[in-house]
Ligand code: 5GP
């Protein structure tokens with residue numbers, strides 16, 4: 099309760115609030131930023147939102163005015179906003195490393211920082227931390243936080259339909275359409291939002307039925323030609339090289355959801371999608387059952403995340419990615435089996 103009161107007074111004392119989220123912002127990042135921004139605006143504030151880089155087009159309905167700044171393309175404006183901030187609210191990430199170059203600007207700022215998040219093991223650098231690792235999404239954490247704030251202070255205006263739409267979007271996308279990491283509160287929130295007037299088909303349509311033809315063709319190609327299944331390792335593997343990106347005129351967000359596909363196969367318990375980028379390989383990992391991709395990503399892929407959805411980066415030639423993945427899987431299983439008597 100004290101934390102809630104402290105947060106409310108920080109907000110009321112601040113005039114230049116900046117909201118930030120992680121690199122390659124997804125539905126939960128943009129949904130939680132926009133939902134919180136609209137709540138703050140409703141309460142007389144004028145927050146600015148900064149993300150490290152551009153978010154995919156299928157989320158643009160949440161920012162029709164184009165007011166969200168991307169640090170990589172609007173660096174001066176974003177730096178001025180962060181430098182002038184009197185409060186920074188960090189959403190959907192647990193470490194400044196996750197916000198890339200924007201992390202230097204945020205780290206250099208001496209103003210109070212508040213974290214709203216659901217990732218494991220948040221850094222200890224925040225003045226107030228609202229972290230719930232059992233929540234489906236940051237949108238779920240933010241939604242219940244705002245409810246508590248308005249219950250605690252009767253002067254605060256509550257959530258608007260527009261905030262609800264943004265929060266619903268993150269709830270839907272981070273749970274892979276209510277399939278993963280859901281708990282009773284997740285459905286409770288969805289129910290309340292539908293009662294508020296959120297049109298779920300409309301959001302579903304915008305998010306899942308707005309892809310380009312090229313992305314669907316690429317998905318077909320990935321499943322038919324690219325995906326490898328390693329039975330002994332119980333693993334699925336996909337690799338998007340620069341060459342493949344060119345072949346399908348790849349755009350950010352096109353590979354959203356690909357990494358989940360191998361898990362539909364019986365016996366596959368871990369899936370890795372590797373994407374060649376400039377100077378590194380982006381790693382996306384998913385699992386089912388007890389396999390912790392968070393631990394795997396921390397141990398071998400310079401990353402982390404959640405137990406069944408994690409990611410990271412590796413710095414090796416693209417030709418070596420497959421054998422690296424297989425050898426690290428083996429090492430990891432060996433390590434787990436030695437330290438936890440067989441439990442993964
Ligand atoms: P995705 O596979 O969708 O890119 O990422 C899945 C999850 O893994 C994200 O929600 C995030 O928690 C985590 N993640 C992705 N990339 C990184 C990374 O480079 N470092 C860390 N620590 N976590 C990551």
Ligand code: MN
Pocket residue numbers: 126127190216235236272
């Ligand atoms: Mn999230």
